[in-house]
Amino acid sequence: MPDDQIRFLIVDDIQENMIALEALLRRDGLRIDFAGSATEALEMMLVNDYALAFLDVQMPEIDGYELAELMRGAERTRGVPIIFVTAADRDERRRFRGYEAGAVDYIFKPLDPLILRSKAEVFFRIGRQARELERQRDEMRVLAHHRDVAISRLKAHADNSPLALVECDRDLTIRSWSQGAERMFGVSAEQMLGQTIGQHRWLASDACTVLQGWIDNGTSAPRHSTEMTATRNDGESIHCEVFGSILRDPTDGNLSLSLQMLDVTERRRAEEVRSLLIGELNHRIKNTLANVQAIARQTLRQADNIDDFEQVFIGRLLALSRAHSILSDVTWTSAPLDHLIDEQIRAGTLDAMRLVRKGPKVQLSPENTLRLALSLHELGTNAAKYGALSVPGGVVDLSWKTVGQSLVLKWEERGGPTVSPPARTGFGMTLIHASAGGEEDTVQADWRETGVIWTITLPVGVETLKTKTAAKPVENIRGPMKRSELGGSRVLVVEDEPLVALDISHELKAAGALSVNIARTIGQALQAIEHSDIDVALLDGNLSGERVDEVAFALSRRAIPFCFVSGYGRQHLPQDFQDAPIIEKPFRADALLPVLNELIRS
Structure with missing residues (x-):
């Protein structure tokens, strides 16, 4: 290629001399340029690189010697080899002047072609070598640049990496200690370089033995891994x-060990916490199921008929569920007693207008919360059936105080019918007596004619807050329990639990629904919304792990009223439908049907 050609420059004021000289020098890979004067020659040398310049000694204005001196005075042209071409006598003084001006040789006219080509060949090869060296130099510069960039990147990655990068020789002497290692172990590179792995005692002796074993096995295994306990500074x-x-130096065969260490302390702690939480969750779930089993069995034993069993059992189950919801809101730490009473009012077990309560603000342990929730439900239910809340003028006084570390809660009924001790102790009475954890003499009943007075003492699991104030009354959210008819409505139930869907379907058909369409997946729900006639819909908050936003939007586009039926709270349901009613699982039919009727009428 032209850029790879070697350039010679011929400077002569006679055109024929330049043509003749060029004819003798012509060869592949050589390009010859001509300059008719010193000025033209200098201009060309500022643009091109020349391996050799032939200068005619005798030229007008500026002769060859003066041109050579000018070339030696400029940085760019100082290194260009010069051969003088002259027809003058071989005067030693002239020759000395030429060498003094920077010439490397003389050629006398008439030219000897063999001598000319031989001398030119030397400089042609030198030019080729110089060009090759320049090429290699440029390649080395590029390689060096890439190397420096790669090293900079590796260093940046090593310095910013969460890994501690440590390199050791065969004797486990530390040769490299990254900034990640400095951050992880709190020891600088200056302190660690030159020490053996176990010298600073940041690794135990058994860990050092493992690492030494890796090196002793050589490169038989390309990659090793283990877990170790290290000690920070x-x-x-x-x-x-x-x-x-394990790396082997190709020059001397010496082995070295490159370590990458990741701090997984937080992950291990999280795994331990997760394992603990899973164990605790399993324990609580099994305890809850055992409680439900016990409630079901005891309720069934004492129920007069299946309708009585259903009403009592569901009431107790819902009381347990509401207590679980309260504890979930406080992440199963401690729950306010006021919240427990408020939930009984919202459920309709207690009447806010006929309840007088007073006491300090206290927090109850999860165990006390669950037991007292069932007890308050039983007290409220009994008062509504046989006691003060069974007649219009009856009132319940609910007060509590702290005595040392204990809480003493007093339930006093007044204004109701005359009461007397029950002939037999039912399961409800057993639940009330179990509210203090089965401790003897912690639950007492005083059966006065004017109304029963219960005194419940919680000896442990109570925390008193500094602020003391009477709780604000809470309005009943649900009115009197009564069934409602659906009047031939077509209902879509979007629920992925088959048993729950079956139970809802039976309740809806019993209430007069014309048809109940059950969809267990997002796809089935969207298909039903698109192609079925629907008057109202019940939408679960989650279908097999999938959010139901798409279904809610589809119902909204077709102007189909719907409510959520879910164990989730409002914050976990589609946020674009804050006005949609929520029926929390588990639920009673008399809580479900009024909501559906209201949706149909709206």
Whole structure:
């Protein structure tokens, strides 16, 4: 290619001399330029690189010697080799002047072609070598640039990486200690370089033995991994995942060990907490199921008929569910007693207008919350059936106080019918007596003619807050329990639990629904909304892990009223439908049907 050609420059004021010289020098890979004067020659040398310049000694204005001196005075042209071409006598003084001006040789006219070509060949090869060296130099510069960039990137990655990068020789002497290692272990590179792995005691002796075994096995295994406990400079223990690579130096065959260490202390702690939480969750779920089983069995034993069993059992189950909801809101730590009473009012078990309550603000442990929720439900239900709340003028005084570390809660009925101790102790009475955890003499009943007085003492699991104030009354959200008819409505039930869907379907058909369409997936729900006639819909808050926003939007587009039926709270349901009613699982039929009727009428 032209750019790879070697350039010679011929400077002569006679055109024929330049043509003749060029004819003798012509060869592949050589390009010859001509300059008719010193000025033209200097201009060309500022643009091109020349491996050799032939200068005619005798030229008008500026002769060859003066041109050579000008060339030596400029940085760019100083290194260009010069051969003088002259027809003058071989005067030693002239020759000395030429060498003094920077010439490397003389050629005398008439030219000897063999001598000319031989001398030109030397400089042609030198030019080729210089060009090759320049090419290699440029390549090396590019390689060096890429190397420097790669090293900078690797260093940046190593410095910013969460990994601690440590390199050791065969004797486990530390040769490299990254900034990640400095951050992880709190020890600087200056302190660690030159020490053996176990010298600073940041790794235990058994860990050092493992690493030494990796090196002793050579490169038989390309990659090693293990888990170790390391010690920070401040004495804190951290758990690490360690990955090791054995490298062999190709020049001397020496082995080295490259370690990448990841601090997984937080992950291990999280795994331990998760395991603990799963165990606790399993324990609570099984305890809850055992409680439900006990409630079902005891209620069934004492129920006069199936309708009585259903009403009592569901009431107790809902009381347990509401207590669970309260505890979920406080992440199963401690729940306010006021909230427990408010839930009984919202459920309709207690009448806010006929309840007088007073006491300090206290927090109850999860165990006390669950037991007292069932007790308050039983007290309210009994008062509504046989006691003060069974007649218009009856009132319940609910007060509590703290005595040392204990809470003493007093339930006093007045203004109701004359009462007397029951002939037999039913399961409801057993639940009330169990509200203090089965402790003896912690639950007492005083059966006065004017009304029963219950005194319940919780000896443990009570925390008193500083502020003392009477709780504000809470309005009943649900009115009197009564069934409602659906009047031939067509209902879509979007529910992925088959048993729950079946139970809802039976309740809806019993209430007069014309048809009940059950959809268990998002696709089935969208298909039913698109192609079926629907008057109202019940929408679960989650279908097998999938959000139901798409179904809610489809119902809204077709102007189909719907409510959510879910165990989730409002914050976990589609946020674009804040006005949609929520029926929390588990639920009673007399809580479901009025909501549906209201949706149909709206």
